[in-house]
Amino acid sequence: MMPVETSSLGRPITVEPGDFPETVWSVREAWIDRIPRSVAMAGLLIVVLLIWWGVHHFEIVSRIILPSPQEVGRDILTVGANILSGGYMLDALWMTTKEVLWGFFFAIVIGFSLGVLVGETTFGEKAVMPYLVAIDTMPKVAFAPLFLAWLGFGISSKVALAAFIATFPIVVGTAAGLHAADDNARMMFRTLGASRWQTLIRMKIPTGMPQIFTGLKIGAVGVMAGAITAEFLGGGKGFGELIRVAASQLQTPRVFSLILYLSVLGFSLFWSVVLIERKLVFWHRSTVTGIDDRH
Amino acid sequence: MHDTFPQTVREVGRESARPVYQLRNVSKSFGNGAIRALDPVSLDLREGTFSSVIGPSGCGKSTLLKIMAGVAPPSSGSVMLDGKPVTGPRREIGMMYQQATLFPWLTAVQNVLLPISIRDGKAAAAARLQEARELLDLVGLAGFEDVYPRQLSGGMAQRTSICRMLITEPDMLLLDEPFSALDELARDFMNMELQRICMSRRATALLITHSIPEAVLLSDVVYIMSARPGRFEEAVDIELPRPRTLEMMTTPEFGAYVRHIRSHLDEGGFSS
Numbered sequence: 381m382m383p384v385e386t387s388s389l390g391r392p393i394t395v396e397p398g399d400f401p402e403t404v405w406s407v408r409e410a411w412i413d414r415i416p417r418s419v420a421m422a423g424l425l426i427v428v429l430l431i432w433w434g435v436h437h438f439e440i441v442s443r444i445i446l447p448s449p450q451e452v453g454r455d456i457l458t459v460g461a462n463i464l465s466g467g468y469m470l471d472a473l474w475m476t477t478k479e480v481l482w483g484f485f486f487a488i489v490i491g492f493s494l495g496v497l498v499g500e501t502t503f504g505e506k507a508v509m510p511y512l513v514a515i516d517t518m519p520k521v522a523f524a525p526l527f528l529a530w531l532g533f534g535i536s537s538k539v540a541l542a543a544f545i546a547t548f549p550i551v552v553g554t555a556a557g558l559h560a561a562d563d564n565a566r567m568m569f570r571t572l573g574a575s576r577w578q579t580l581i582r583m584k585i586p587t588g589m590p591q592i593f594t595g596l597k598i599g600a601v602g603v604m605a606g607a608i609t610a611e612f613l614g615g616g617k618g619f620g621e622l623i624r625v626a627a628s629q630l631q632t633p634r635v636f637s638l639i640l641y642l643s644v645l646g647f648s649l650f651w652s653v654v655l656i657e658r659k660l661v662f663w664h665r666s667t668v669t670g671i672d673d674r675h
Numbered sequence: 676m677h678d679t680f681p682q683t684v685r686e687v688g689r690e691s692a693r694p695v696y697q698l699r700n701v702s703k704s705f706g707n708g709a710i711r712a713l714d715p716v717s718l719d720l721r722e723g724t725f726s727s728v729i730g731p732s733g734c735g736k737s738t739l740l741k742i743m744a745g746v747a748p749p750s751s752g753s754v755m756l757d758g759k760p761v762t763g764p765r766r767e768i769g770m771m772y773q774q775a776t777l778f779p780w781l782t783a784v785q786n787v788l789l790p791i792s793i794r795d796g797k798a799a800a801a802a803r804l805q806e807a808r809e810l811l812d813l814v815g816l817a818g819f820e821d822v823y824p825r826q827l828s829g830g831m832a833q834r835t836s837i838c839r840m841l842i843t844e845p846d847m848l849l850l851d852e853p854f855s856a857l858d859e860l861a862r863d864f865m866n867m868e869l870q871r872i873c874m875s876r877r878a879t880a881l882l883i884t885h886s887i888p889e890a891v892l893l894s895d896v897v898y899i900m901s902a903r904p905g906r907f908e909e910a911v912d913i914e915l916p917r918p919r920t921l922e923m924m925t926t927p928e929f930g931a932y933v934r935h936i937r938s939h940l941d942e943g944g945f946s947s
Contacts, residue, residue: 564773564774565776567741568770569793570746570764571744571745571746571768571770572764572793573763573793582793583778586780587778589780661780662780663779663824
């Protein structure tokens, strides 16, 4: 063994006392980064509203094209009152909501199934994927007249276009998610003798959840666009029709306020997806650290 | 030919113990034999012995391990485990990898139970919950059973993956650089744990490593490989008493083994 006793090798750490200044770092943060989030958001809104008001007040553009913020504000209250009192606008909103929800439902079912087919099987990857890419590059809104001709002017043509637009991001997200598992995880499942089904359900799909939800979030935005576009082109009883009629009568304040209520619907759908993601994919970095933890 | 090792199977370790793994002329090539990944390998792993394979990157160590684990077929030769040919994953094999490969949506104890749950179903896994907790307790993870992997350090994650390997009570451990991602201190600790586990279970182990001291510290026999194509050059019997301790790493005998292995790796064209 070692001839030297190890404990005799060390020595106490002694240094001459020094009269140095404190090491102080001056970290300067730009003032714009120090504004609290809520103040920044409110401030920006006020600035935009002021510019808007100015443009209207000094008639920089025609007052027919651009109503004043006050007019839009009053109309928001009018529409809100109509919706809350169960007026015809509530029926229209409910109609559009149904179209969006059914469209999203079909998009999820079809998109997820196709995504698994493409991401998991060689047949899907080699035979199905090229066609999906080809269709995806087409402007999907252009299919709207076809859906109207096939399904009529009722709710089903709107659901179809909404689902059609939202399906592709979900396919892509699911297929990408199934490829996200690393070699170690695959190797481990193989050595455990896991079946293909087990590997898919217990490893590949959970691993791919973040990508699948990215597809769902893009799809949730697309489904709104699909439903409204179909209403513009095919009439019906939804919010899109109300917007079209208001615009044709040059009721621009009404158009603005209807769009605002539509965005509430879109926002709710998007955030429902985000909340479900946070619940299901609690383990992923993207859902644990949000965009707002810089401060 | 290679009269040193490949064709004659050397009797090493506890000569009396029965061979668990028997490899005869196992080779692997890709592209219709154009690329030789692994030249014919023959070796016996006897029950309760610890063997290491050491060699430069790209020497076919991982290929060999995949063949032994039954996840890749050999191009030629025979692989026998307990007298039966290895043609797919086998229950008596437990594996560890360089990465802990814990699944982030499962708690530590659920990760440990994953092999049971995949092989025998969720009910079987639930029945072994207590056992899994005791295993985690054994490796110093009491109180971390229901924690998700993101809250575990690298060493804790790797200890969890040891438990996942042990829950199936494997007789044969295949270890693919299991601790190379850990820092030196954690690694020493884990190596001692590994020895304790192997000795207490009389498990047979094959360790693939880049670290010569690690190979000498743990092994009864160290196999030296050369690269491109992967070939077994020599077997070195490590005749240090068991249990091995970290203090042994400073002895002249230990140093002699390390020097010998290093010089042979250099001969094999190990340039780095």
